[in-house]
Amino acid sequence: MTTRPKEVGADRPVISLRDLCKEYGVSDLAVHALRGVDLEVERGDYLAVLGASGSGKTTFMNIIGCLDVPTSGRYLLDGIDVSFLDESQLALVRRRKIGFVFQSFNLIPRMTALANVELPLAYAGIRGDQRRQRAMAALSLVGLADRSNHMPNQVSGGEQQRLAIARALVTSPTIVLADEPTGNLDTAASADVLAVLDRLSAAGRTIVMITHEHDIAAHAKRQIHMVDGRITEDNRIVGLADPPPLLASSKVAS
Amino acid sequence: MKVAEILRFATHGLSANKSRSALTTLGILIGVGAVILLVAVGNGSSKQIEANIESLGSNTLTVFSGGFGLGSSSASGTQSQSTALTLQDAEGLANKTSAPDVYSVSPETSTSATATYGGSSTTVTVTGTYPSYFRASNSPVQNGTYFTATDVNKAHNVVDIGTTVAQDLFGNNRSAIGKSLSIGSTPFEVVGVLKSKGTTGPTDSNAIAIAPYTSVEDVLTGYGSLSEILVQATSAQTTSAADSEITAILDKELGVTSSTSTASGTSGSSSGSSSSSSQPFEVLNQSQLLSTSTSTSHTFTVLLGVVAAISLLVGGIGITNIMLVTVTERTREIGIRKAIGAPKGAILGQFLAESVLLSVFGGVLGVLAGFIGSKFTIVGVKPVIVPASIVLAVGVSVLIGLFFGSYPANRAASMRPIEALRYE
Numbered sequence: 001m002t003t004r005p006k007e008v009g010a011d012r013p014v015i016s017l018r019d020l021c022k023e024y025g026v027s028d029l030a031v032h033a034l035r036g037v038d039l040e041v042e043r044g045d046y047l048a049v050l051g052a053s054g055s056g057k058t059t060f061m062n063i064i065g066c067l068d069v070p071t072s073g074r075y076l077l078d079g080i081d082v083s084f085l086d087e088s089q090l091a092l093v094r095r096r097k098i099g100f101v102f103q104s105f106n107l108i109p110r111m112t113a114l115a116n117v118e119l120p121l122a123y124a125g126i127r128g129d130q131r132r133q134r135a136m137a138a139l140s141l142v143g144l145a146d147r148s149n150h151m152p153n154q155v156s157g158g159e160q161q162r163l164a165i166a167r168a169l170v171t172s173p174t175i176v177l178a179d180e181p182t183g184n185l186d187t188a189a190s191a192d193v194l195a196v197l198d199r200l201s202a203a204g205r206t207i208v209m210i211t212h213e214h215d216i217a218a219h220a221k222r223q224i225h226m227v228d229g230r231i232t233e234d235n236r237i238v239g240l241a242d243p244p245p246l247l248a249s250s251k252v253a254s
Numbered sequence: 255m256k257v258a259e260i261l262r263f264a265t266h267g268l269s270a271n272k273s274r275s276a277l278t279t280l281g282i283l284i285g286v287g288a289v290i291l292l293v294a295v296g297n298g299s300s301k302q303i304e305a306n307i308e309s310l311g312s313n314t315l316t317v318f319s320g321g322f323g324l325g326s327s328s329a330s331g332t333q334s335q336s337t338a339l340t341l342q343d344a345e346g347l348a349n350k351t352s353a354p355d356v357y358s359v360s361p362e363t364s365t366s367a368t369a370t371y372g373g374s375s376t377t378v379t380v381t382g383t384y385p386s387y388f389r390a391s392n393s394p395v396q397n398g399t400y401f402t403a404t405d406v407n408k409a410h411n412v413v414d415i416g417t418t419v420a421q422d423l424f425g426n427n428r429s430a431i432g433k434s435l436s437i438g439s440t441p442f443e444v445v446g447v448l449k450s451k452g453t454t455g456p457t458d459s460n461a462i463a464i465a466p467y468t469s470v471e472d473v474l475t476g477y478g479s480l481s482e483i484l485v486q487a488t489s490a491q492t493t494s495a496a497d498s499e500i501t502a503i504l505d506k507e508l509g510v511t512s513s514t515s516t517a518s519g520t521s522g523s524s525s526g527s528s529s530s531s532s533q534p535f536e537v538l539n540q541s542q543l544l545s546t547s548t549s550t551s552h553t554f555t556v557l558l559g560v561v562a563a564i565s566l567l568v569g570g571i572g573i574t575n576i577m578l579v580t581v582t583e584r585t586r587e588i589g590i591r592k593a594i595g596a597p598k599g600a601i602l603g604q605f606l607a608e609s610v611l612l613s614v615f616g617g618v619l620g621v622l623a624g625f626i627g628s629k630f631t632i633v634g635v636k637p638v639i640v641p642a643s644i645v646l647a648v649g650v651s652v653l654i655g656l657f658f659g660s661y662p663a664n665r666a667a668s669m670r671p672i673e674a675l676r677y678e
Contacts, residue, residue: 067593067671088598095595106590106675110270120594122259167594 012079014174014206015041015064020073022059022229033059034070035229041175046201046244047208048220056229058179061210065098065177066090078174095124099168103180105160107152107167113139114148117167124171138166142196158189165196169205176200178209182216194219194246201244219246260600264607267580278576279616282654285566286620286647291627292562294637296555301638303551307544313357313490314390315497316538317347317483317504339480339535341467346507347485347500355496358386360484361467363475369415369463371423371435378419378463380437382470383484388414388448390486393464398431398446401466409468413442416460417450437463440473493541501537508534559643566647569616570654577609577662588666589674602667609659610652617651 022034033056041047051057062068063075066082069090075083082093099120100106107116117135126134139145142162147155152163161181168176178197182190198219201207209220217223218237221244225233238245268275319339344361347353364381387393388400393414401412413435417427424430427447434441442465451459471477487496581588588601621644628637 062672065593067675091592091595091597094593095597098595100593102593102675106586106593108587108590111266119591123591123594123596123600125256171595 011043013040013076014043014045014078015039015208016074016076018074020063020070020075022056022063022068023071033229034063036073037229037231039224039231041206041208042240043206044201044204045206045240046197046219046221048217048223049208049210049226050212050214050217050223051210051226052212055226057210057212057226059229060226061177061179061208064175064208065100066093095120095171097174099171099173099176101161101164101168101176101178101181103183105152105157105164105184107160107163109152111151112148113144113150113152113155113163116152116163117170120167120171134170135166138170139163141169141200142166156189157185158192161185161189161193162196165193165200169200175206175208178207180211181209182211182213190216198244198247202247219244221245257603260603260607261611263604264611267584267604267608268611271580274576274580275612278572278612279619281569281572282566282613282616282651283569283620283623285562285569286617286651287623287627288562288565288620289559289647289650290621290624290639290643291632291637292558293555293643294624294628294639295632295635296551296558297640298638299635300548300551300555302635303547304544307540307547313487313493314540315485315487315493315500316540317485317500318536318538319479319482319534339483340478341480343504343507344480344483346503347483349503352503353496353499355488355492355499357486357488358384358390360384360387360390360486361480362387362482362484363467363470364481365470365475367438367463367474369419369423369435369437371433374423376419376422376461378415378437378461380463380465380470380474381481382465382467382475384467386486387464387484390484393448393451395446396449397427398444401445401464406466406468409472410466411440411442411469411473412445413437413463413465414446414448415444415464416448416458416462418458418460419463420444420447437465438474442469490541493539497537497539504535563650566650566654570613570658573609573612573655574658574661576612577605577659578665580608581605581662581666584666585669585674585677588669589671589677592669592671593675598667602663605663605666606656606659609663610655613651613655613658614648617648620651621648 017037017039020034020037020039021032024031024033035056037060049057049060059068063070064077066077066085067090069085070083073083074081077093078097080093082090085093094100107113108119111119114132114135117138118131121131121134136145136148139148142165144155144159144162144166147159147163152160155163161184165176165178165181168178176197181193181197185193194216197207197209201221207220209217211217221238221240221242222236223233224231224235317339339361341361344359347356348359349356360383362381362383364379367378367380368375369378381387384406385400385403388395395414396417398414400414401410404410405412415430415435419435420427420430423435424433430444430447432444434443436442442463448460448462448464485496485500487493591601624639624644624647628639630637
C-alpha cells in the first residue's frame with residue numbers, strides 16, 4: 001500500500017487508472033479483456049460505463065470493485081494502490097471503500113431486509129445497536145423503512161434492488177458500484193431505482209454505473225464508452241458540481 | 255468480527271434447513287449415545303461380575319488338591335479323588351503361629367446328590383464342612399440358624415439349604431425350617447435357609463446344601479481326602495500373606511521340593527491345571543480371580559466402546575457430507591458475503607461454527623439419550639454410566655465438528671468472489 005501524503009484531500013481523484021490491462025488465460029489462448037485503460041473519476045461524479053457485451057465492462061467493474069486484480073497497470077482507489085493486494089487486503093478495501101449493487105440484487109435469502117442491510121456493518125465489527133440505527137437510516141434513504149422485517153422474497157424486484165442500494169450505502173463507501181442495476185427490472189421499477197441513484201448523486205455520492213442502455217446512462221453526469229477493452233468515448237454531460245441531468249424529471253416520476 | 259456474530263450466522267444457516275440439520279444431528283446423537291450406553295453396559299456387566307465374585311468372599315483362599323482342574327474339583331462329582339488333601343492338612347493350616355494371617359480354615363467335602371421331601375426331589379451340591387465356612391464363603395442365613403461346632407463333633411444330620419432347594423422342596427424359605435429332607439436316603443433336618451446368591455456360571459449357586467463335615471463324610475462322601483479347603487484370611491489386605499503361609503505349611507506337610515513350592519507360591523493357582531501333575535495342591539486366590547475377570551470385562555467394555563466409536567465416526571462423515579452440500583448450495587451467498595467485504599476468517603468461522611454446532615447439539619442429545627437408555631436393563635445387565643465416557647464423547651463430538659467441518663468450511667472460505675457470484 002502506497003498512500004502518498006500529498007494526495008490526501010478531497011480534490012484527489014477517487015479512481016485513478018493508468019494503462020490498466022487484464023488478460024485471462026496464457027500465451028496464445030489469452031483473452032485480452034482490458035487493453036490499457038486510463039481513467040480518472042472525481043469525487044462526487046456520476047459515471048456511466050456504456051458498452052456492448054464482451055467490451056470488457058464486467059472485467060472493468062470487477063477490478064474497480066476490488067473483486068479482481070489487473071494483470072498490469074496501476075489502480076489507485078482513494079489514493080491507495082490496490083493493484084497488487086492479496087485477498088484479505090482486497091476484502092478489507094471492499095468493506096471500507098466500495099458498495100456493490102448487482103444486476104441480480106444478490107440479497108441473502110432467509111435474512112430480513114434489515115439483516116441484509118446490516119451485514120456489511122457486521123463484517124466491519126460495528127456494535128449491534130449502532131448497526132441497527134445506521135441500517136434503518138439507509139433503509140429510509142431508499143424509502144423502505146417500513147419493509148425492514150420483510151424477507152427479500154416478500155418484496156418486489158424494484159424494492160429488492162433498493163434494499164441492495166441501502167446495503168451498498170450503509171458503510172458510507174467511497175464509491176457505489178452499480179452493475180446493470182436495472183437489468184432485471186421493468187420500466188416502473190427501473191425508474192424508482194434510478195431515482196434513488198439520482199438522489200444519491202445529488203447528495204454528493206460517487207457512483208459508477210455499468211450499463212448497455214443509453215437511456216439509463218442518460219442519468220449520469222459523465223458517460224464513457226468501452227469497445228474491445230478500450231475507452232473510445234468520454235463525454236461529460238453536466239458539470240461535476242451540478243445535479244445529475246435527469247434528477248428533476250425523475251422527481252416528477254416518483 | 256465477534257464470535258457471537260459468527261455463531262448467530264451459523265445458527266441462522268442451520269435453522270434455514272431444519273430437517274437436514276436434524277438428520278445430521280441424529281448421526282452424532284446415535285454415535286455419542288451408543289458410546290455412552292455401550293460403555294455403560296460393559297461397565298455394568300463388569301460391576302456385576304465383581305459383585306458376584308465378592309459375594310464369594312474376597313479375602314478367601316481356596317486350596318485344591320492337585321491333579322484336578324479348577325472346574326472339576328469345585329462343584330460336582332469329586333468323590334473319587336484320592337490325592338493329597340486330608341483333614342489333617344486342613345487342621346495344620348489352622349495354626350496361629352505358622353499362619354498368623356489365617357482367620358479360619360474350613361475343610362470341604364462335597365458331592366452331588368438328590369434331595370427329596372414328600373413327593374418332590376431336586377439335585378443339590380452337598381458340602382460337608384465346618385461352621386466357619388458360612389462366614390468365609392459369605393453365605394449368611396436368611397431364615398433359621400447355622401449348624402454348630404457341636405453338630406460337627408457329634409455328626410448330627412442337620413443341614414442349611416440354598417433358596418433353590420427350599421423353593422423346590424418346600425415352596426418357600428420359612429416352611430423349610432425344622433422339616434426333615436432326605437439326601438441320598440439319609441434324613442437331614444433343615445436348620446436354616448441361606449440368603450440367595452448371584453449366579454455366575456451355569457451351575458445354580460443356590461442349589462446347595464451345607465451340612466456338618468462329619469455327617470456328610472459318614473453318609474455320602476466317605477472317609478478320605480477333601481474336595482478343597484476354604485481358608486479365610488484375617489482381612490483382604492492379608493490375603494497374599496496368608497497365601498504364602500499356607501503354601502509354606504502345605505509344602506512342608508506334603509513334602510514338596512523348594513523349587514516347585516516357589517512356583518506354587520508365586521503363581522498362586524492362577525497358573526491352573528497345567529502344572530497340576532507335579533503339584534499336590536493349588537491355592538486359588540479370590541482377589542486374583544477378581545482381577546482376572548475385571549480385566550476380561552474391561553476388554554469387553556473397550557470392544558463395545560470401539561464399536562460405538564465407529565458409529566460416531568460415521569456420524570462425523572455425515573457432517574462433512576452435509577456441509578459440503580451446504581457450501582455448494584450457498585456458493586452464491588458466500589460470493590455475496592465476500593463481495594461486501596467478509597474476510598476469509600469470517601466465512602471459515604461461520605461454516606466451521608455450523609458444523610461444530612451440529613455436532614455439539616448432537617453430542618448433548620446423545621448424552622441425554624445415553625442417560626435415558628441406561629435406565630433400562632439391557633441383555634440382563636444394568637448399565638452403569640462411566641463419567642469419563644460422557645466427557646470423552648462430548649469432547650470427541652466437538653473435535654469431530656471441527657475436523658469434519660474444516661474441509662467444507664475451508665472450501666467455502668477460499669472461494670473466489672467473482673466465481674462464487676457467477677454460480678447459479
